[in-house]
Amino acid sequence: MSALPSNKFDFLCQDVRKRSGLVLGQEKAYLIDSRLGPLARKEGFASVEALVDAMMRGDHRLCVAASEALATHETFFFRDKTPFDLFENVIAPSLKSTRMGRQLKIWCAAASSGQEPYSLGMLLDEIPGLSADILATDMSAPVLEKAKAGIYTQFEVQRGLPIQRLVKHFDQVGDSWRIKPQLRQKVRFEQANLLDDFARYGKMDVIFCRNVLIYFDIQTKAKVLDRLAAQLADDGFLLLGAAETVVGLTDSLRPISGHRGLYAKPAMAAKLASAA
Protein backbone atom coordinates (compact mmCIF):
# COMPACT_ATOMS: atom_id res chain seq x y z
CA MET A 1 0.00 0.00 0.00
CA SER A 2 1.15 3.48 -0.76
CA ALA A 3 1.21 5.84 2.15
CA LEU A 4 -0.06 8.74 0.00
CA PRO A 5 -3.13 10.58 1.36
CA SER A 6 -6.08 9.93 -0.93
CA ASN A 7 -6.24 13.43 -2.48
CA LYS A 8 -2.59 13.12 -3.55
CA PHE A 9 -3.07 9.56 -4.74
CA ASP A 10 -6.07 10.73 -6.82
CA PHE A 11 -4.13 13.62 -8.30
CA LEU A 12 -1.28 11.31 -9.27
CA CYS A 13 -3.63 8.76 -10.88
CA GLN A 14 -5.42 11.42 -12.90
CA ASP A 15 -2.27 13.17 -13.99
CA VAL A 16 -0.58 9.97 -15.12
CA ARG A 17 -3.70 8.79 -16.92
CA LYS A 18 -4.02 12.08 -18.76
CA ARG A 19 -0.39 12.04 -19.83
CA SER A 20 0.16 8.39 -20.73
CA GLY A 21 -3.13 6.50 -20.57
CA LEU A 22 -1.81 4.34 -17.74
CA VAL A 23 -4.55 3.30 -15.34
CA LEU A 24 -3.13 3.23 -11.84
CA GLY A 25 -5.76 1.44 -9.78
CA GLN A 26 -5.60 0.80 -6.04
CA GLU A 27 -4.27 -2.68 -6.82
CA LYS A 28 -1.25 -1.08 -8.51
CA ALA A 29 -0.61 1.32 -5.63
CA TYR A 30 2.44 -0.70 -4.59
CA LEU A 31 4.12 0.47 -7.81
CA ILE A 32 4.07 4.05 -6.59
CA ASP A 33 6.73 3.57 -3.95
CA SER A 34 8.89 1.18 -5.91
CA ARG A 35 8.89 3.30 -9.10
CA LEU A 36 8.57 6.86 -7.80
CA GLY A 37 10.90 6.31 -4.82
CA PRO A 38 14.03 6.37 -6.99
CA LEU A 39 12.78 9.46 -8.86
CA ALA A 40 12.00 11.27 -5.60
CA ARG A 41 15.52 10.52 -4.29
CA LYS A 42 17.17 11.54 -7.54
CA GLU A 43 15.29 14.85 -7.53
CA GLY A 44 16.23 15.49 -3.92
CA PHE A 45 12.82 15.04 -2.29
CA ALA A 46 12.55 13.55 1.19
CA SER A 47 9.64 11.31 0.17
CA VAL A 48 7.35 10.30 -2.67
CA GLU A 49 4.71 12.48 -1.06
CA ALA A 50 6.99 15.52 -1.31
CA LEU A 51 7.51 14.72 -4.99
CA VAL A 52 3.75 14.54 -5.56
CA ASP A 53 3.36 17.88 -3.71
CA ALA A 54 5.74 19.47 -6.21
CA MET A 55 3.80 17.89 -9.08
CA MET A 56 0.58 19.33 -7.64
CA ARG A 57 2.19 22.76 -7.56
CA GLY A 58 2.47 22.41 -11.33
CA ASP A 59 6.02 21.22 -11.98
CA HIS A 60 5.51 19.97 -15.52
CA ARG A 61 8.94 18.35 -15.88
CA LEU A 62 8.38 16.26 -12.75
CA CYS A 63 4.93 15.21 -13.95
CA VAL A 64 6.44 13.92 -17.20
CA ALA A 65 9.23 12.16 -15.34
CA ALA A 66 6.71 10.54 -12.99
CA SER A 67 4.66 9.21 -15.92
CA GLU A 68 7.79 7.78 -17.49
CA ALA A 69 8.89 6.21 -14.22
CA LEU A 70 5.49 4.61 -13.60
CA ALA A 71 5.30 2.93 -17.02
CA THR A 72 6.43 -0.66 -17.46
CA HIS A 73 9.33 -0.77 -19.92
CA GLU A 74 9.94 -4.51 -19.81
CA THR A 75 10.94 -5.91 -23.19
CA PHE A 76 13.39 -8.32 -24.74
CA PHE A 77 14.71 -9.44 -28.11
CA PHE A 78 12.26 -11.54 -30.16
CA ARG A 79 9.76 -11.34 -27.30
CA ASP A 80 7.09 -14.06 -27.52
CA LYS A 81 8.66 -15.27 -30.79
CA THR A 82 5.22 -15.78 -32.47
CA PRO A 83 4.90 -12.21 -33.82
CA PHE A 84 8.30 -12.55 -35.47
CA ASP A 85 7.38 -15.95 -36.94
CA LEU A 86 4.18 -14.34 -38.24
CA PHE A 87 6.20 -11.52 -39.76
CA GLU A 88 8.42 -13.99 -41.58
CA ASN A 89 5.77 -16.51 -42.63
CA VAL A 90 2.59 -14.50 -43.17
CA ILE A 91 3.28 -10.78 -43.39
CA ALA A 92 6.47 -10.77 -45.46
CA PRO A 93 5.15 -13.15 -48.16
CA SER A 94 1.86 -11.25 -48.38
CA LEU A 95 3.44 -7.81 -48.71
CA LYS A 96 6.36 -8.91 -50.85
CA SER A 97 4.03 -9.78 -53.74
CA THR A 98 2.29 -6.40 -53.71
CA ARG A 99 5.13 -4.04 -52.83
CA MET A 100 7.39 -5.04 -55.74
CA GLY A 101 10.70 -3.98 -54.29
CA ARG A 102 9.39 -0.86 -52.58
CA GLN A 103 10.57 -0.43 -49.01
CA LEU A 104 8.06 -1.51 -46.39
CA LYS A 105 7.06 1.01 -43.77
CA ILE A 106 7.14 -0.58 -40.34
CA TRP A 107 6.25 1.16 -37.10
CA CYS A 108 6.97 -0.05 -33.57
CA ALA A 109 4.59 2.17 -31.64
CA ALA A 110 5.78 1.41 -28.09
CA ALA A 111 9.34 0.38 -28.72
CA SER A 112 10.75 0.85 -25.21
CA SER A 113 14.53 0.33 -25.18
CA GLY A 114 14.65 -0.86 -28.78
CA GLN A 115 14.76 -4.64 -28.62
CA GLU A 116 11.58 -5.00 -30.70
CA PRO A 117 12.58 -2.82 -33.69
CA TYR A 118 16.13 -4.21 -33.67
CA SER A 119 14.74 -7.75 -33.66
CA LEU A 120 12.71 -6.83 -36.75
CA GLY A 121 15.81 -5.36 -38.35
CA MET A 122 17.72 -8.60 -37.76
CA LEU A 123 14.86 -10.63 -39.19
CA LEU A 124 14.59 -8.42 -42.28
CA ASP A 125 18.28 -8.94 -42.85
CA GLU A 126 17.52 -12.66 -43.25
CA ILE A 127 14.57 -12.27 -45.62
CA PRO A 128 15.82 -11.87 -49.19
CA GLY A 129 14.12 -9.32 -51.39
CA LEU A 130 12.57 -7.32 -48.59
CA SER A 131 13.75 -4.10 -47.04
CA ALA A 132 12.04 -1.70 -44.73
CA ASP A 133 12.10 1.68 -43.13
CA ILE A 134 11.59 1.00 -39.41
CA LEU A 135 10.20 3.79 -37.26
CA ALA A 136 10.34 3.17 -33.51
CA THR A 137 8.55 5.46 -31.08
CA ASP A 138 7.91 5.63 -27.36
CA MET A 139 6.69 8.36 -25.05
CA SER A 140 9.58 7.89 -22.65
CA ALA A 141 12.81 9.80 -23.28
CA PRO A 142 15.13 7.67 -21.11
CA VAL A 143 14.25 4.38 -22.83
CA LEU A 144 14.64 6.04 -26.24
CA GLU A 145 18.14 7.21 -25.28
CA LYS A 146 19.06 3.64 -24.49
CA ALA A 147 17.43 2.43 -27.71
CA LYS A 148 19.36 4.92 -29.80
CA ALA A 149 22.65 4.02 -28.14
CA GLY A 150 21.86 0.36 -28.86
CA ILE A 151 23.93 -0.83 -25.91
CA TYR A 152 22.69 -3.81 -23.94
CA THR A 153 23.88 -5.81 -20.94
CA GLN A 154 24.98 -9.41 -21.08
CA PHE A 155 21.73 -10.34 -19.38
CA GLU A 156 19.64 -8.50 -21.98
CA VAL A 157 21.35 -10.12 -24.97
CA GLN A 158 20.78 -13.58 -23.55
CA ARG A 159 17.00 -13.30 -23.34
CA GLY A 160 15.48 -14.47 -26.60
CA LEU A 161 18.46 -13.68 -28.81
CA PRO A 162 20.02 -16.67 -30.60
CA ILE A 163 23.82 -16.66 -30.36
CA GLN A 164 24.26 -16.53 -34.16
CA ARG A 165 22.38 -13.24 -34.25
CA LEU A 166 24.43 -11.86 -31.37
CA VAL A 167 27.64 -12.63 -33.27
CA LYS A 168 26.29 -11.18 -36.50
CA HIS A 169 24.73 -7.96 -35.24
CA PHE A 170 26.63 -6.87 -32.11
CA ASP A 171 30.06 -5.60 -31.14
CA GLN A 172 31.37 -6.29 -27.68
CA VAL A 173 32.23 -3.15 -25.71
CA GLY A 174 33.65 -4.00 -22.30
CA ASP A 175 30.94 -5.88 -20.44
CA SER A 176 28.23 -4.67 -22.83
CA TRP A 177 27.07 -5.43 -26.32
CA ARG A 178 26.44 -2.74 -28.92
CA ILE A 179 24.27 -3.07 -32.02
CA LYS A 180 26.44 -2.76 -35.12
CA PRO A 181 26.09 0.52 -37.06
CA GLN A 182 24.51 -1.19 -40.10
CA LEU A 183 21.58 -2.37 -37.97
CA ARG A 184 21.39 0.79 -35.87
CA GLN A 185 21.01 2.84 -39.05
CA LYS A 186 18.00 0.82 -40.11
CA VAL A 187 15.89 2.04 -37.21
CA ARG A 188 14.70 5.63 -36.69
CA PHE A 189 13.76 6.52 -33.12
CA GLU A 190 11.36 9.32 -32.25
CA GLN A 191 9.57 10.37 -29.12
CA ALA A 192 5.80 10.08 -29.57
CA ASN A 193 2.82 9.63 -27.31
CA LEU A 194 0.07 7.29 -28.52
CA LEU A 195 -2.51 9.64 -27.01
CA ASP A 196 -1.36 12.46 -29.33
CA ASP A 197 -1.91 12.78 -33.04
CA PHE A 198 0.39 10.58 -35.12
CA ALA A 199 -1.07 11.11 -38.60
CA ARG A 200 2.21 12.80 -39.62
CA TYR A 201 3.86 9.38 -39.89
CA GLY A 202 1.74 8.50 -42.93
CA LYS A 203 0.40 5.08 -43.86
CA MET A 204 2.16 2.07 -42.43
CA ASP A 205 2.41 -1.42 -43.91
CA VAL A 206 3.04 -3.05 -40.53
CA ILE A 207 2.41 -1.74 -37.03
CA PHE A 208 3.75 -3.42 -33.92
CA CYS A 209 1.89 -2.07 -30.89
CA ARG A 210 2.59 -4.63 -28.24
CA ASN A 211 2.18 -4.68 -24.50
CA VAL A 212 1.10 -1.09 -24.07
CA LEU A 213 -2.69 -1.02 -24.65
CA ILE A 214 -2.95 -3.48 -21.79
CA TYR A 215 -2.26 -0.60 -19.38
CA PHE A 216 -5.03 1.66 -20.76
CA ASP A 217 -8.75 1.84 -19.93
CA ILE A 218 -11.29 0.53 -22.46
CA GLN A 219 -12.13 3.92 -24.01
CA THR A 220 -8.47 4.76 -24.50
CA LYS A 221 -7.73 1.33 -26.00
CA ALA A 222 -10.64 1.77 -28.43
CA LYS A 223 -9.58 5.27 -29.48
CA VAL A 224 -5.95 4.34 -30.02
CA LEU A 225 -6.95 1.24 -32.01
CA ASP A 226 -9.21 3.31 -34.27
CA ARG A 227 -6.40 5.77 -34.91
CA LEU A 228 -3.92 2.96 -35.56
CA ALA A 229 -6.37 1.50 -38.08
CA ALA A 230 -6.54 4.87 -39.84
CA GLN A 231 -2.76 4.75 -40.11
CA LEU A 232 -2.64 1.25 -41.56
CA ALA A 233 -2.43 0.53 -45.31
CA ASP A 234 -5.52 -1.29 -46.60
CA ASP A 235 -3.55 -4.53 -46.91
CA GLY A 236 -1.34 -3.84 -43.86
CA PHE A 237 -0.98 -5.73 -40.60
CA LEU A 238 -1.18 -4.86 -36.93
CA LEU A 239 0.44 -6.94 -34.19
CA LEU A 240 -0.68 -6.69 -30.58
CA GLY A 241 0.70 -8.27 -27.41
CA ALA A 242 -0.37 -11.73 -26.26
CA ALA A 243 -2.85 -10.32 -23.72
CA GLU A 244 -4.34 -7.69 -26.06
CA THR A 245 -7.09 -7.77 -28.69
CA VAL A 246 -9.27 -5.58 -30.92
CA VAL A 247 -12.35 -7.67 -30.22
CA GLY A 248 -15.10 -5.64 -28.58
CA LEU A 249 -13.06 -2.43 -28.95
CA THR A 250 -13.20 -1.45 -32.61
CA ASP A 251 -14.88 -2.48 -35.87
CA SER A 252 -12.06 -1.08 -37.97
CA LEU A 253 -9.79 -4.08 -37.29
CA ARG A 254 -10.31 -7.83 -37.21
CA PRO A 255 -8.32 -10.76 -35.87
CA ILE A 256 -6.84 -13.04 -38.52
CA SER A 257 -8.00 -16.51 -37.69
CA GLY A 258 -5.34 -19.05 -36.91
CA HIS A 259 -2.73 -16.35 -36.22
CA ARG A 260 -2.72 -15.23 -32.63
CA GLY A 261 -1.95 -11.54 -32.15
CA LEU A 262 -2.29 -10.64 -35.84
CA TYR A 263 -4.92 -8.15 -37.06
CA ALA A 264 -5.90 -6.42 -40.29
CA LYS A 265 -8.66 -4.24 -41.71
CA PRO A 266 -11.95 -6.13 -42.25
CA ALA A 267 -11.62 -6.51 -46.05
CA MET A 268 -8.03 -7.76 -45.77
CA ALA A 269 -8.92 -10.12 -42.91
CA ALA A 270 -11.78 -11.57 -45.01
CA LYS A 271 -9.49 -11.98 -47.99
CA LEU A 272 -6.90 -13.85 -45.89
CA ALA A 273 -9.60 -16.04 -44.34
CA SER A 274 -10.95 -17.07 -47.76
CA ALA A 275 -7.43 -17.73 -49.06
CA ALA A 276 -6.62 -19.97 -46.09
Added chain:
Amino acid sequence: MKTCLVVDDSRVIRKVARKIVEDLGFACEEAADGQQALDFCKKTMPDAVLLDWNMPVMNGLDFLIKLREEPNGKKPVVVFCTTENDMAHITQALRAGADEYVMKPFDGDIIESKFAETGLV
Protein backbone atom coordinates in the same frame (compact mmCIF):
# COMPACT_ATOMS: atom_id res chain seq x y z
CA MET B 1 12.32 -38.58 -21.54
CA LYS B 2 15.15 -36.57 -23.08
CA THR B 3 18.56 -36.68 -21.41
CA CYS B 4 20.80 -33.72 -20.68
CA LEU B 5 24.44 -34.19 -19.73
CA VAL B 6 25.74 -31.41 -17.49
CA VAL B 7 29.52 -31.03 -17.80
CA ASP B 8 31.18 -28.79 -15.21
CA ASP B 9 34.00 -29.23 -12.74
CA SER B 10 32.08 -27.33 -10.07
CA ARG B 11 29.69 -29.49 -8.05
CA VAL B 12 27.74 -26.39 -7.08
CA ILE B 13 27.15 -25.39 -10.70
CA ARG B 14 26.21 -28.97 -11.60
CA LYS B 15 23.64 -28.95 -8.82
CA VAL B 16 22.13 -25.64 -9.96
CA ALA B 17 22.10 -26.79 -13.59
CA ARG B 18 20.56 -30.15 -12.64
CA LYS B 19 17.65 -28.38 -10.97
CA ILE B 20 17.10 -26.19 -14.04
CA VAL B 21 17.21 -28.97 -16.67
CA GLU B 22 15.08 -31.30 -14.53
CA ASP B 23 12.49 -28.53 -14.23
CA LEU B 24 12.54 -28.34 -18.04
CA GLY B 25 11.65 -32.04 -18.13
CA PHE B 26 15.04 -33.63 -18.82
CA ALA B 27 16.67 -36.59 -17.15
CA CYS B 28 20.00 -35.21 -15.92
CA GLU B 29 23.43 -36.87 -16.00
CA GLU B 30 26.64 -35.28 -14.76
CA ALA B 31 30.29 -35.27 -15.76
CA ALA B 32 33.12 -33.37 -14.04
CA ASP B 33 35.38 -32.91 -17.07
CA GLY B 34 35.52 -33.36 -20.83
CA GLN B 35 37.01 -36.86 -20.68
CA GLN B 36 34.25 -38.15 -18.37
CA ALA B 37 31.72 -36.53 -20.68
CA LEU B 38 33.24 -38.16 -23.76
CA ASP B 39 33.26 -41.58 -22.05
CA PHE B 40 29.60 -41.12 -21.20
CA CYS B 41 28.67 -40.09 -24.76
CA LYS B 42 30.49 -43.07 -26.29
CA LYS B 43 28.11 -45.32 -24.34
CA THR B 44 24.89 -43.31 -24.67
CA MET B 45 24.45 -40.13 -26.70
CA PRO B 46 22.45 -37.59 -24.70
CA ASP B 47 19.93 -35.26 -26.38
CA ALA B 48 21.55 -32.18 -24.89
CA VAL B 49 24.90 -31.21 -23.37
CA LEU B 50 25.33 -28.18 -21.12
CA LEU B 51 29.06 -27.57 -21.33
CA ASP B 52 31.57 -25.59 -19.27
CA TRP B 53 34.77 -24.43 -20.98
CA ASN B 54 37.61 -24.51 -18.45
CA MET B 55 37.93 -27.90 -16.78
CA PRO B 56 40.84 -30.16 -15.75
CA VAL B 57 41.83 -33.25 -17.80
CA MET B 58 39.93 -32.21 -20.94
CA ASN B 59 38.35 -28.81 -21.53
CA GLY B 60 34.95 -28.16 -23.06
CA LEU B 61 36.19 -27.16 -26.51
CA ASP B 62 38.38 -30.27 -26.90
CA PHE B 63 35.46 -32.41 -25.76
CA LEU B 64 33.16 -30.77 -28.31
CA ILE B 65 35.59 -31.31 -31.19
CA LYS B 66 36.01 -34.99 -30.25
CA LEU B 67 32.26 -35.43 -29.71
CA ARG B 68 31.44 -34.16 -33.19
CA GLU B 69 33.87 -36.74 -34.66
CA GLU B 70 32.07 -39.63 -32.96
CA PRO B 71 29.54 -41.70 -34.88
CA ASN B 72 26.20 -40.10 -33.96
CA GLY B 73 28.17 -37.30 -32.32
CA LYS B 74 26.25 -34.64 -34.27
CA LYS B 75 23.04 -35.61 -32.51
CA PRO B 76 23.34 -33.85 -29.15
CA VAL B 77 22.46 -30.19 -28.98
CA VAL B 78 25.47 -28.61 -27.29
CA VAL B 79 25.00 -25.45 -25.27
CA PHE B 80 28.17 -23.88 -23.90
CA CYS B 81 27.73 -22.39 -20.45
CA THR B 82 30.85 -20.55 -19.41
CA THR B 83 32.46 -17.44 -17.94
CA GLU B 84 34.42 -17.07 -21.20
CA ASN B 85 32.19 -14.32 -22.47
CA ASP B 86 34.10 -12.65 -25.27
CA MET B 87 33.39 -12.73 -28.97
CA ALA B 88 36.57 -14.69 -29.77
CA HIS B 89 35.57 -17.61 -27.55
CA ILE B 90 31.99 -17.54 -28.83
CA THR B 91 32.98 -17.73 -32.49
CA GLN B 92 35.54 -20.46 -31.70
CA ALA B 93 32.81 -22.51 -29.98
CA LEU B 94 30.39 -22.04 -32.88
CA ARG B 95 33.04 -23.11 -35.38
CA ALA B 96 33.68 -26.25 -33.33
CA GLY B 97 30.00 -27.13 -33.58
CA ALA B 98 28.28 -25.59 -30.56
CA ASP B 99 24.58 -24.89 -31.08
CA GLU B 100 24.11 -22.21 -28.44
CA TYR B 101 26.16 -20.24 -25.95
CA VAL B 102 25.31 -19.06 -22.47
CA MET B 103 27.52 -16.56 -20.67
CA LYS B 104 27.72 -17.02 -16.92
CA PRO B 105 26.11 -15.97 -14.67
CA PHE B 106 22.99 -17.67 -16.00
CA ASP B 107 19.54 -18.46 -14.67
CA GLY B 108 16.69 -20.80 -15.50
CA ASP B 109 15.07 -18.32 -17.93
CA ILE B 110 18.23 -18.04 -20.00
CA ILE B 111 18.73 -21.82 -20.20
CA GLU B 112 15.07 -22.25 -21.11
CA SER B 113 15.22 -19.60 -23.85
CA LYS B 114 18.41 -21.16 -25.28
CA PHE B 115 16.90 -24.67 -25.19
CA ALA B 116 13.79 -23.28 -26.92
CA GLU B 117 16.01 -21.63 -29.54
CA THR B 118 17.51 -24.98 -30.46
CA GLY B 119 14.18 -26.81 -30.47
CA LEU B 120 14.92 -28.83 -27.32
CA VAL B 121 11.84 -27.58 -25.46
